[in-house]
Amino acid sequence: MKLLAKAGFSKQIFFKKKEAVVGKGEKIQGFLMAVIPFIGFLAFTAFPLGLTIFVSFTDLHSYDLTTLQWCGFDNYIKLFGLPMFKDAVVNTLYFLLSVPINLVSQLFIANLLNKPLNKTFKKVARLILYIPTIIGGVAVALIWNWILEPNYGVFNSLLSALGLEKIGFTTTKEWFMPSVLIIKWWSAGLNVLIFQSALANVDNSLKEAARIDGASERRIFFSVVIPQISPMILYTLMIECIAAFQEMSVMQIIAGNGVGPSNSAVTLSYLMYRMTNENIYTEGFGLASALGIVLGIVVIIVSVTINTISKKFVSYD
Amino acid sequence: MKSKKLENNKPVNKKLNNLLLQNKTGKKKYYIGTYALVCFFMAVVLIAVYIAVITSLMTKAEANFVEFHWIPEQGISFRAYIDAFTKDYGGTNVMIGLKNTLIIYLPGIIVGLYVSAVAAFAFAKMKFPFKVVMFGILMGTMMIPQNMNIIARVLMFDQLDWIGTPWPIMIPRMLGTIGVIYFLRQYYMSIPKDLIDAARIDGLSYFGVFNRIMLPISVSPLLIQFIFQFIAGYNDYNDPLYFLTSNANLHTVQLTLAFLVDPYEQDWPLRLAACLASALPMFLLYLFTQNLMLKGLDVSASIKG
Numbered sequence: 001m002k003l004l005a006k007a008g009f010s011k012q013i014f015f016k017k018k019e020a021v022v023g024k025g026e027k028i029q030g031f032l033m034a035v036i037p038f039i040g041f042l043a044f045t046a047f048p049l050g051l052t053i054f055v056s057f058t059d060l061h062s063y064d065l066t067t068l069q070w071c072g073f074d075n076y077i078k079l080f081g082l083p084m085f086k087d088a089v090v091n092t093l094y095f096l097l098s099v100p101i102n103l104v105s106q107l108f109i110a111n112l113l114n115k116p117l118n119k120t121f122k123k124v125a126r127l128i129l130y131i132p133t134i135i136g137g138v139a140v141a142l143i144w145n146w147i148l149e150p151n152y153g154v155f156n157s158l159l160s161a162l163g164l165e166k167i168g169f170t171t172t173k174e175w176f177m178p179s180v181l182i183i184k185w186w187s188a189g190l191n192v193l194i195f196q197s198a199l200a201n202v203d204n205s206l207k208e209a210a211r212i213d214g215a216s217e218r219r220i221f222f223s224v225v226i227p228q229i230s231p232m233i234l235y236t237l238m239i240e241c242i243a244a245f246q247e248m249s250v251m252q253i254i255a256g257n258g259v260g261p262s263n264s265a266v267t268l269s270y271l272m273y274r275m276t277n278e279n280i281y282t283e284g285f286g287l288a289s290a291l292g293i294v295l296g297i298v299v300i301i302v303s304v305t306i307n308t309i310s311k312k313f314v315s316y317d
Numbered sequence: 318m319k320s321k322k323l324e325n326n327k328p329v330n331k332k333l334n335n336l337l338l339q340n341k342t343g344k345k346k347y348y349i350g351t352y353a354l355v356c357f358f359m360a361v362v363l364i365a366v367y368i369a370v371i372t373s374l375m376t377k378a379e380a381n382f383v384e385f386h387w388i389p390e391q392g393i394s395f396r397a398y399i400d401a402f403t404k405d406y407g408g409t410n411v412m413i414g415l416k417n418t419l420i421i422y423l424p425g426i427i428v429g430l431y432v433s434a435v436a437a438f439a440f441a442k443m444k445f446p447f448k449v450v451m452f453g454i455l456m457g458t459m460m461i462p463q464n465m466n467i468i469a470r471v472l473m474f475d476q477l478d479w480i481g482t483p484w485p486i487m488i489p490r491m492l493g494t495i496g497v498i499y500f501l502r503q504y505y506m507s508i509p510k511d512l513i514d515a516a517r518i519d520g521l522s523y524f525g526v527f528n529r530i531m532l533p534i535s536v537s538p539l540l541i542q543f544i545f546q547f548i549a550g551y552n553d554y555n556d557p558l559y560f561l562t563s564n565a566n567l568h569t570v571q572l573t574l575a576f577l578v579d580p581y582e583q584d585w586p587l588r589l590a591a592c593l594a595s596a597l598p599m600f601l602l603y604l605f606t607q608n609l610m611l612k613g614l615d616v617s618a619s620i621k622g
Contacts (some may be wrong), residue, residue: 018561019396030445034436038451040492044457044470051469063475078382109358115351127607131366134599136552138574139592143369156402186365190358195617200609217513238460246464249554253575268465276468288468296465303460 019099041056056289061281068286085291087263088271094177095247095267098239101181102189103233110195111221132187140187141253145170148179148254170259172252176264180250189297197234199225234310238303245299248273268295373397373590380585397590405576408565411591415598416572421483421569422550425490430543433493434535437501438527442513455495463555471559481564486556497542504538505531541613544606553597570595 006315056075060068079085109129113122129161147154148169156166169179202225210220226233248270252258255265265272268291277289371389372380379391401411409417439445440452474485508531516526532539554571561567568576574595577588603610 024517026523027445028441030443032446033439033524033527034445034451036432037436037455037493037498040489041455041458041495044489044492045461045466048466048473050459050470051473052466052484055469055472063472065472065476067622075480111353112351115348116474117348117351117355118368121352121355125355125359126611127442127604128362130603131362131600134603135596136571136599138552138554138571139596142574142577142588142592143365146372146589147365148440149585152381152384160384186361190362193611193614197611202617241560242460242462246462246555249575269363272464272468276471282436285468285472292465292468296462299462299465300460307460 006224052292055285056293058286059284060286061284067120071072071286075286076294079287079290079294082287083124084259084266084271088266088268091177091251091264092245092247095180095184095251096241096244097193098181098184098188099244103240104187105185105189106192106195107233109190110199111194111225113192113196114199126193129190129192133191135187137187137249139254141183141250144179144183144186145254148182171261173262174262176251176255176261180252183250183254184247193230194236195232198229202228231310234306238306241302241306242299245269245295245302369589369593373586373593375586377584377586381583394586397584397586398594400587401591401594406573406574409573409576411570411573411594413566413570414595416549417567418569418571421486421567422547422553423489425487426543426546426550428491429493430497430539430546431611432491433542434501434532435524435527435538436493438505438531439496439523440498441502441505442508442510443523455498459495459499467555467559474560480560481567483561483567485560487554494546497546500542501535501538504535508534510597510615537609538613540606541609544602544610545613547602548599 024121045217048182055068055074057070059071059074113125135143148156150156150168152171153171159166167175169175206224206228207220211223215223237300246269250265251260251267252270255261259266272288272291272295275283275291276285368385371387372385374393374395374397375386375389376391376394376396379386379389403412404410436456440448470485471480472478477484479485512530513523513526516530517523521529553569554575557569557572558575561569561572574588575592577591
């Protein structure tokens, strides 16, 4: 050791030299490696966001940006007075019901599958229950559109075989949204894979301890298991809420690409699409942008609220 | 000393074991109710799939104009499948749709995966200016709904003459996906820094370290992310609806399905055949990569949990 020190090779210097080699160019290289996704964010999220805010204060009825005229808050005032906007808000909120319904049924089925069942049975069950997710939104909507078809669809054939009156599932206002919720439940609610692994990761010794203390299975589930997986539940809740606020494909498919029975297929996202594609000359881009901003603000408020709740009440142990 | 302690512990363990065994044997469960419930949910899935399959094999007359038959009475025909793949429906069919989906989404996803992985490595293992700010902003964008700025994106891409071309879907994906960066960053953080330091001393640049060392050891998480990205891209409806509707030659599978809804001539066997044909590739992918996907879900569950 002394010899080494004499030769000027102390530990400190060695580490300094190592640092010098290892850390060389770290700042520049690291920045360059991480900056591409950030450029993507600037170009395809931040810039369009700024443009949306700008356009929402202008009157623009064509793709030619030179024709826009400043109009202040007119678009926002006009938007809140639009009858179809009220329908869209009601329908979007109605559709949000699908989030808790699907979450609860996902948890319920995942919990069933986590019981000590036959292994092959479990594997087959998981495979089959994932099928709706694989089929994908548009195809699922088309399949259910046939099952719920008002004339010769499956449900109505069953109803008439039983001597009952046929129901216009997709053609009447009362049945339209319930049909959409059923379709969404079938395609998302049965997807148990998300929660299954979370449930499997719950510490078994905690459950055993509760069991020895005499807790019922139900009590164990609600007091031991649920708190353990609560971060996962809230994360899924947030993602599903954000997606539900933007849903339009299911309604569009079963309504046959239109507004549906008394506007019941109009959601906020579809209204935006409609303003810029079918009603470009009467409503236009300014109004659609204002709608985008309103939608965005609502979604951000919801997700920030869920985030705050999760930080306050959820256990991260 | 040690043996004494063990002996002392034994009776306690036995008691505990007995208690647990009693609990298990005393209320022996066969989980009949659970089996029945799971079977019920499986039936809910399978019946709908059966209906789709059987209708797709019916003749058009039987499906459209009489009450639904659970077993086709006019015989089975594959006419709907042949039509879905070969006939021309406004410039597109399932075959063209499949081809377009692959051409448009695969390059974007693959390049984007690489770019995301590079960035994830930098965020996980390197120190550089603006790191925390950049990462924070990128994570924050996960909360911004995609539809919020869609109007401005349409205007922007129209200025670039990109509407009706693959670019509006391909280019943004090529620049990386935030969810993927987050997932891979978690993975790279678990890798010891010594590995990188050793390679650095041997003369590799950071980029070289990533390509020579990090990329080969992270094949499995990359594959998992690729599968999830591919499923998401395959089922993407919103982007093609805004950017590709005007060009029928570039309609993706999902757009093709949506536009098969012809209001004048309802052809249910055709629609359902198209649905099933479009779902089949995804089903095969899931079948062959099931274990990998479950592993991916396990990992993401433990990250979020």
